[in-house]
Amino acid sequence: xALYVVDLFGVAVFAIxxxxxxxRKRMDLFGVLVVAVITAIGGGTVRDLLLDRRPIxxxxxxxxxxxxxxxxxxxxxYARFLRPPRYSLLVADAFGLAVFTFxxxxxxxxxxxxxxxxxxxxxxxxxxxxxxxxVLCSEVPLVLRREVYATAAIAGxxxxxxxxxxxxxxxxxxxxxxxxxxLLRLTALRLDLHIPSPGPKDxxxxxSHDERL
Amino acid sequence: xALYVVDLFGVAVFAIxxxxxxxRKRMDLFGVLVVAVITAIGGGTVRDLLLDRRPIxxxxxxxxxxxxxxxxxxxxxYARFLRPPRYSLLVADAFGLAVFTFxxxxxxxxxxxxxxxxxxxxxxxxxxxxxxxxVLCSEVPLVLRREVYATAAIAGxxxxxxxxxxxxxxxxxxxxxxxxxxLLRLTALRLDLHIPSPGPKDxxxxxSHDERL
Amino acid sequence: xALYVVDLFGVAVFAIxxxxxxxRKRMDLFGVLVVAVITAIGGGTVRDLLLDRRPIxxxxxxxxxxxxxxxxxxxxxYARFLRPPRYSLLVADAFGLAVFTFxxxxxxxxxxxxxxxxxxxxxxxxxxxxxxxxVLCSEVPLVLRREVYATAAIAGxxxxxxxxxxxxxxxxxxxxxxxxxxLLRLTALRLDLHIPSPGPKDxxxxxSHDERL
Numbered sequence: 001x002a003l004y005v006v007d008l009f010g011v012a013v014f015a016i017x018x019x020x021x022x023x024r025k026r027m028d029l030f031g032v033l034v035v036a037v038i039t040a041i042g043g044g045t046v047r048d049l050l051l052d053r054r055p056i057x058x059x060x061x062x063x064x065x066x067x068x069x070x071x072x073x074x075x076x077x078y079a080r081f082l083r084p085p086r087y088s089l090l091v092a093d094a095f096g097l098a099v100f101t102f103x104x105x106x107x108x109x110x111x112x113x114x115x116x117x118x119x120x121x122x123x124x125x126x127x128x129x130x131x132x133x134x135v136l137c138s139e140v141p142l143v144l145r146r147e148v149y150a151t152a153a154i155a156g157x158x159x160x161x162x163x164x165x166x167x168x169x170x171x172x173x174x175x176x177x178x179x180x181x182x183l184l185r186l187t188a189l190r191l192d193l194h195i196p197s198p199g200p201k202d203x204x205x206x207x208s209h210d211e212r213l
Numbered sequence: 214x215a216l217y218v219v220d221l222f223g224v225a226v227f228a229i230x231x232x233x234x235x236x237r238k239r240m241d242l243f244g245v246l247v248v249a250v251i252t253a254i255g256g257g258t259v260r261d262l263l264l265d266r267r268p269i270x271x272x273x274x275x276x277x278x279x280x281x282x283x284x285x286x287x288x289x290x291y292a293r294f295l296r297p298p299r300y301s302l303l304v305a306d307a308f309g310l311a312v313f314t315f316x317x318x319x320x321x322x323x324x325x326x327x328x329x330x331x332x333x334x335x336x337x338x339x340x341x342x343x344x345x346x347x348v349l350c351s352e353v354p355l356v357l358r359r360e361v362y363a364t365a366a367i368a369g370x371x372x373x374x375x376x377x378x379x380x381x382x383x384x385x386x387x388x389x390x391x392x393x394x395x396l397l398r399l400t401a402l403r404l405d406l407h408i409p410s411p412g413p414k415d416x417x418x419x420x421s422h423d424e425r426l
Numbered sequence: 427x428a429l430y431v432v433d434l435f436g437v438a439v440f441a442i443x444x445x446x447x448x449x450r451k452r453m454d455l456f457g458v459l460v461v462a463v464i465t466a467i468g469g470g471t472v473r474d475l476l477l478d479r480r481p482i483x484x485x486x487x488x489x490x491x492x493x494x495x496x497x498x499x500x501x502x503x504y505a506r507f508l509r510p511p512r513y514s515l516l517v518a519d520a521f522g523l524a525v526f527t528f529x530x531x532x533x534x535x536x537x538x539x540x541x542x543x544x545x546x547x548x549x550x551x552x553x554x555x556x557x558x559x560x561v562l563c564s565e566v567p568l569v570l571r572r573e574v575y576a577t578a579a580i581a582g583x584x585x586x587x588x589x590x591x592x593x594x595x596x597x598x599x600x601x602x603x604x605x606x607x608x609l610l611r612l613t614a615l616r617l618d619l620h621i622p623s624p625g626p627k628d629x630x631x632x633x634s635h636d637e638r639l
Binding site: 235238239240241243244245247248258262267268269271272275278279348349350351 | 476539553564566567571575
């Protein structure tokens with residue numbers, strides 16, 4: 001139950017990220033909503049398709065669609081009057097990544113696939129939505145360019161597999177997996193934001209952080 | 214039977230749209246055919262994958278592939294000598310969108326999914342092919358930028374759900390669903406084409422209409 | 427068994443191609459690995475999804491993932507010190523295309539689908555990974571622009587269908603299918619590389635050959 005709530009929170013955060021990115025691309029209102037929904041549910045959809053887990057999670061429970069549409073609509077309304085709070089959004093995005101990675105790894109583990117596939121499915125669930133967002137916005141996906149984004153997901157999913165195979169209690173596994181992704185990603189953000197840029201590559205990275213979610 | 218014929222007509226129209234868009238992108242002959250086929254059958258393929266409806270419609274009935282390849286080849290031959298009739302193509306495209314939306318909604322309804330998913334599947338069937346076309350041509354998808362494109366599909370699919378749940382006769386549902394999408398889209402085209410552009414955004418929109426299908 | 431080895435060789439070659447393309451796009455280390463893996467296994471994944479062949483080949487046998495990650499890592503290490511041998515890579519890529527086309531056509535044939543679908547699945551298995559690579563790198567897919575790339579796959583898959591339906595022995599079918607794709611693609615490369623460019627289009631093509639893969 002608690003997991004369901006944080007999962008919906010992750011969906012809302014990713015929908016906001018999609019709406020903000022698409023909002024800079026001269027799309028019409030509906031286009032922004034489409035990109036927001038795809039960002040929010042894309043990763044889990046690819047995971048369910050690859051694992052042949054039916055029905056797809058948002059077909060089984062349309063609450064996910066509802067939450068992503070509402071989050072995107074609220075974002076558009078908010079952005080019309082106020083500047084989005086960038087750093088708060090990056091923190092929320094890191095939390096969404098952490099939750100999605102845990103849920104993806106759990107789903108794959110319960111499907112009985114080999115350990116490397118569990119890690120991969122956790123990663124895909126965390127990052128594929130953001131990749132689709134950027135492909136639809138005709139950009140090289142940010143999650144492939146940002147330091148320690150998918151890397152954080154891989155690390156967390158690996159923690160999940162190791163602890164689960166060691167027989168650790170489920171609640172502790174959840175806590176440690178989510179913490180690993182979240183703290184790694186936050187640390188990377190902190191370093192990017194505060195260490196002076198040594199060269200053109202880092203300059204570009206921190207610019208991205210300012211301009212994009 | 215009549216529905217099968219208009220469905221094939223929709224496939225042909227979308228293949229033409231794909232061939233014309235790809236033809237401006239320095240692709241070789243085969244590349245243009247690939248984009249045309251993906252534009253024509255992409256929406257229905259995503260729908261069938263998400264609903265786990267097997268076999269995929271064009272694997273079950275290769276006529277769809279044949280029609281899309283023939284339409285793309287005829288388009289390439291025609292475009293070598295004559296200018297494509299832009300406005301007629303936009304009208305045909307609106308009709309294709311209407312038919313695909315109806316067929317997608319019907320397929321989802323028969324699969325027994327909740328009403329919001331029926332609306333979404335109608336929309337996906339109508340617009341996903343065009344989104345793939347533009348992603349392959351490395352552009353921000355036109356269907357996300359054009360006013361009242363996917364919006365028309367959503368409206369039509371909603372009409373479908375409301376009428377079907379109210380027990381209205383199937384032929385009337387088909388007629389009203391298709392008319393809703395088609396007329397909404399045509400109205401949007403008319404307004405875009407005839408109302409003076411008030412600002413840079415509308416200028417860009419009408420330019421798109423001139424340059425693209 | 428021999429086929430399994432050449433299949434893994436094809437996976438490695440495509441992973442190298444993905445790593446080299448992504449390496450020019452300011453991605454971080456992980457981003458390059460993601461693109462390399464998608465390039466290597468993307469075509470077969472789409473094939474298995476469309477044919478509903480479960481589990482997906484790399485979920486059933488994670489060796490494919492391992493080989494693609496190792497090939498990408500080795501490429502990154504090598505490219506740090508030495509220039510990649512372009513022509514050798516193009517030849518290896520042509521061989522990978524040939525093997526993937528044969529395996530895709532075989533998989534589809536064994537699934538009992540109609541002949542045009544067998545040809546299409548061979549082609550998809552050969553070219554979809556490269557298309558995803560270029561979409562993720564925000565470019566119009568090279569496989570759609572290069573002369574006689576997908577065309578070679580189509581020709582080979584057609585040879586496969588004709589010979590198999592004629593009752594020819596499996597080993598001979600494999601040899602002739604793979605040879606058809608490989609030799610057609612090599613011939614096209616030779617002509618591109620050695621015939622003087624008659625116009626801007628050919629100039630662009632040969633530039634692509636120098637700069638990519």
